Amino acid sequence: MNTTPILKAEDLYFSYDNENSHSLNGFSLEILRGKKVAFMGANGSGKSTFFLCCNGIHRPSRGTLYYCGEPYDYSRKGLLKLRSKVGIIFQDPDNQLFSASVYQEISFGILNLGVSVEEARQEVEQVIEKLEITPFRHKPTHALSGGQKKQVSIADILVMHPDIIILDEPAAALDPKHTVMVNKIVNQLTKDGITVLMSTHDVNYALEWADEIVLLHKGQVLMHGSPLDVFTDKEALAQTNLEQPAVLQLFESLCKKGILDSSLPLPRNLQTLESYIENM
Amino acid sequence: MITIDMLCYYSRLRYANAMEKFTYSVLTLLFCVVSRSLAMALLVLAVNGILTVRKGGIPFYRYWRYMMIPLAFLIISTLAVIVNISRTPLDAFAFQIGNYYLTGSYASLYKGVQMILTALASVSCLYFLSFNTPMTDILSVLKKIHCPDLLVELMLLIYRYIFLLLDISFSISTSQDSRLGNRNLKTSMKSFGAMASVLLIRAMAKSGALYDSMEARCYDGRLKVLDEQHPPKSKEIFWIVIFEGLLLIFTIWSKLK
Ligand SMILES: Nc1ncnc2c1ncn2[C@@H]1O[C@H](COP(=O)(O)OP(=O)(O)O)[C@@H](O)[C@H]1O
Ligand SMILES: [Mg+2]
Numbered sequence: 001m002n003t004t005p006i007l008k009a010e011d012l013y014f015s016y017d018n019e020n021s022h023s024l025n026g027f028s029l030e031i032l033r034g035k036k037v038a039f040m041g042a043n044g045s046g047k048s049t050f051f052l053c054c055n056g057i058h059r060p061s062r063g064t065l066y067y068c069g070e071p072y073d074y075s076r077k078g079l080l081k082l083r084s085k086v087g088i089i090f091q092d093p094d095n096q097l098f099s100a101s102v103y104q105e106i107s108f109g110i111l112n113l114g115v116s117v118e119e120a121r122q123e124v125e126q127v128i129e130k131l132e133i134t135p136f137r138h139k140p141t142h143a144l145s146g147g148q149k150k151q152v153s154i155a156d157i158l159v160m161h162p163d164i165i166i167l168d169e170p171a172a173a174l175d176p177k178h179t180v181m182v183n184k185i186v187n188q189l190t191k192d193g194i195t196v197l198m199s200t201h202d203v204n205y206a207l208e209w210a211d212e213i214v215l216l217h218k219g220q221v222l223m224h225g226s227p228l229d230v231f232t233d234k235e236a237l238a239q240t241n242l243e244q245p246a247v248l249q250l251f252e253s254l255c256k257k258g259i260l261d262s263s264l265p266l267p268r269n270l271q272t273l274e275s276y277i278e279n280m
Numbered sequence: 281m282i283t284i285d286m287l288c289y290y291s292r293l294r295y296a297n298a299m300e301k302f303t304y305s306v307l308t309l310l311f312c313v314v315s316r317s318l319a320m321a322l323l324v325l326a327v328n329g330i331l332t333v334r335k336g337g338i339p340f341y342r343y344w345r346y347m348m349i350p351l352a353f354l355i356i357s358t359l360a361v362i363v364n365i366s367r368t369p370l371d372a373f374a375f376q377i378g379n380y381y382l383t384g385s386y387a388s389l390y391k392g393v394q395m396i397l398t399a400l401a402s403v404s405c406l407y408f409l410s411f412n413t414p415m416t417d418i419l420s421v422l423k424k425i426h427c428p429d430l431l432v433e434l435m436l437l438i439y440r441y442i443f444l445l446l447d448i449s450f451s452i453s454t455s456q457d458s459r460l461g462n463r464n465l466k467t468s469m470k471s472f473g474a475m476a477s478v479l480l481i482r483a484m485a486k487s488g489a490l491y492d493s494m495e496a497r498c499y500d501g502r503l504k505v506l507d508e509q510h511p512p513k514s515k516e517i518f519w520i521v522i523f524e525g526l527l528l529i530f531t532i533w534s535k536l537k
Contacts, residue, residue, distance in 0.1 A: 055496045076500075083498045090496075095489035099505060100440050101416040107506035112498035120506055138508075140289060140414065142443035156497065 004069045005030040006195055007054065007086075007164060012063035014049055014219075023049040024060060025219035031197070031212075033163075036190050038206040038227075039199040041216030042241050047199040048091065049219075051166045054197070055088045084113055087162035091169045093149035100140045102133065102152055109160040127159045131185060147178030154185060165189055167198040171205075183209070207231055207245040208269045215240050228266050247273050282446075283342070284410050291336040291412040297512040298417035299424065301409055304520050309405040311527040312398055317534045318390075320527065321397035327523070328404040336412045343411070350403045354396045362392040415439050420507040433503040437490075441483070448482055449475060 008031070014024035023046050031037055039047045052058045053065060056072060056079045065072045067082060087109075090096045099105045106127060110120045128137055131151050136144060141152065150170065157165060167186065171179045183205070189196050200206055206213055206227060213230040215223040223229075223236045230236065231245055247267050255262035260276055267273040288294060293301070312324055332338050362384045364370065374383035409418070416436070423432045452475045456462060461471035491499075 052492070057492050057496060080498050080500065083496055088493075088496050090489070090493050092489075094444055095486060096493040098440055098490055098494060099416065099436060100443070101414070101505075101507070103508045104416060104436075104505035108494075108499075108504065109497040111504040111506065112500060117506065124506065138289070140285070140416075140443075141440065142447075143286075143289070160497065 003032070005066070006033040006068055007031040007197075008066040008069075009050070009053075010064045010066070012050070012053060012060040012065070014053060014058055014060045016049075019061065023219050024053065027063070027220055029214060029221055029224065031195065033195055034190070034193055035195055035211045036186075036209060037195075037197045037212045037214060038210035039197060039214045039216060040201070040203070040206060040240065040242060041199075041222075045216040045240070046219040047216055048168050050216075051088055051168055051197070051199070054164070054166060055086050056082050080112075084160060085162055086164045086166065087157035087160055088166040089153055089157050089168065089170065091172055093146070093153040096153045096156065097141045097149060100142060102128075102137050102139065102141060102144075105141060105152060106133075106155050106159055109156055113160060123159050127155045131155045131158070132181075147174050147181070150174060150178060150182060154182070158189075162194070164195045164197065167196065169199050169201070171200060171202060203231065203242055203245045204247070207247065215242075227268065232266070251276075284346075285415070287338055287342065287411055288414050291338060293331070293336040293412040294414065295510050296412070296516060297510050298413055298421050300512050300516055300520060301413050302418065302421045304524070305405040305409040307524045308527065309402050311524070311531050312401045312405065315527075315531040315534050316394060316398050317530070318394050318397060320530055320534070321394070321401040324401040324527075325397070325404055328401070328408045332404075332408050332411050336408075338411050343407070346407060347400065347404065351396070351400060354399050358392040358395050361395065362388055364388070417507070429502070436503065436505075441486075444486060445479060445483055449479055452478060 007029075009027055009029045012024045012027040013022055015022045025046075027046070027050060039050070041047060049058065053060055056074065059074055067085065072078070072082065097105050099108070103124065107120055107124050110123050111117075115123070128134055131154060133148075133151055133155060136148050139148075141149065144152065154167075154170075167182075170182045170186070174182065186196060186198065186209075198210075210227050212224065213227050214221055215230060215236055217240050222240060223233065231248055234244070237244060247270055251260065251267055251273055254260040254277075260280070264276055267276065308324055308328075312321060329343065333340050333343050364383055364385075365380055366383055367380060368383075369376075369381045370383045370385040370388075372384045372386045372389045374381045376382075416439070419432050419436055419439075422435075423429070453461075453471070456471040456475065460467070462468045
């Protein structure tokens with residue numbers, strides 16, 4: 001088992017305004033290959049900034065990032081290599097889709113990897129099929145719904161087969177149907193062994209989905225641990241303005257009232273809690 | 281322009297090979313302009329009308345309305361050719377105004393009508409292309425005929441941005457309306473100024489974000505994209521060759537005459 005973290009951040013500092021204020025303020029983190037990591041924290045806590053650093057779009061003014069144990073190489077060649085491994089799906093698809101044609105849009109990334117046109121065509125077709133884009137593949141991107149744009153923006157990255165996929169608030173501005181769809185796609189990614197970093201405000205989803213939670217506060221990692229550890233730490237939650245997931249709240253109150261046995265392992269989703277109640 | 285954009289995505293000729301459509305409309309346009317023949321203009325108008333409305337499935341009233349736009353403009357501008365002010369009446373028509381006549385000759389009348397129809401026929405060629413071909417397909421044709429890459433890439437981005445910025449400006453003006461921003465001329469002007477400045481700032485921010493996202497996908501200065509392939513059909517090529525051949529013969533004949 002390879003224990004080198006796939007991604008490691010060491011004491012990062014990053015500022016948008018010439019060091020007057022720091023969006024990343026001594027940010028350190030290690031992420032192991034194949035993990036599902038949820039990034040949580042208030043707006044402006046530095047999630048998107050960190051993601052842009054991971055992809056080499058921003059270069060931290062201090063501190064070092066490592067990919068598979070190698071420090072980031074910010075030369076043109078180094079960046080291209082890094083970006084073929086670390087893909088990022090932006091929060092607003094309108095900031096990501098540059099072409100009016102879905103097909104052109106999706107083919108862009110894979111062509112940049114230098115594969116042959118034939119192979120690129122195959123890959124594009126596969127990802128269109130896989131992400132259920134076929135019904136609207138011939139529409140112009142400006143005529144797509146928000147959810148469809150999201151699907152295309154995910155396809156943009158998937159077609160490049162990166163090792164790490166970063167999703168910046170993928171569920172923002174999506175209807176429930178598309179949220180479910182995005183979640184399904186994300187689950188498929190982790191099954192394929194891709195490391196997924198996702199920022200989200202949905203504590204219930206994070207509790208059920210994530211292997212690890214990173215709580216961000218003012219450009220620093222406030223807490224990094226398993227979902228149950230993080231979501232039972234009320235102090236940390238209060239500091240980042242997060243609610244405890246509903247399942248945990250309910251479990252706790254049922255235990256307090258003596259209805260459930262508090263020695264049961266903490267439930268991570270409604271089904272588990274339901275089975276506890278059924279087996280009483 | 282936005283309606284045209286919407287229509288071309290529903291056209292039944294949309295998936296015909298773009299190069300075919302491009303070649304057809306450019307050649308036909310050329311022959312129209314070179315020959316300046318009345319008969320040819322009528323023929324081209326009829327063929328383009330049938331192709332766009334019957335084959336392409338563009339609603340007739342839409343097509344008609346779009347044809348009317350240049351017509352009004354053409355009639356006004358050819359009036360100068362047709363109508364003369366002179367002391368002596370000419371053969372076609374003459375209205376007396378005091379000592380002068382508002383008058384025109386058959387020759388100039390013929391010339392005026394010929395000009396109008398030639399111009400309309402040429403416009404119909406361009407309409408045929410734009411009603412039946414999405415912009416991205418036209419751009420890929422431009423790339424194939426070796427238009428400079430920089431130009432084509434710019435057009436691709438601009439085309440996408442037109443809609444992004446339109447969206448933003450619509451939502452801003454709606455929000456201004458909802459706060460009585462357009463109550464009178466003064467507030468309207470103020471609102472418009474505010475919108476323009478916000479739009480500029482947003483456009484800058486958007487282009488920065490877009491560039492980041494392209495960089496994140498290994499953008500290296502060349503905008504490489506693939507287009508969907510709709511191979512040309514031999515039957516269509518056959519008819520285009522026949523039609524353009526006819527026009528060519530007709531053009532040569534009308535010049536020799
Ligand atoms: N393009 C930018 N220019 C200036 N400041 C920015 C920019 N993007 C983000 N910031 C600032 O950096 C901080 C972190 O923002 P961000 O990483 O976007 O947070 P999050 O994604 O967690 O909401 C915020 O204080 C924000 O105001
Ligand atoms: Mg953000």
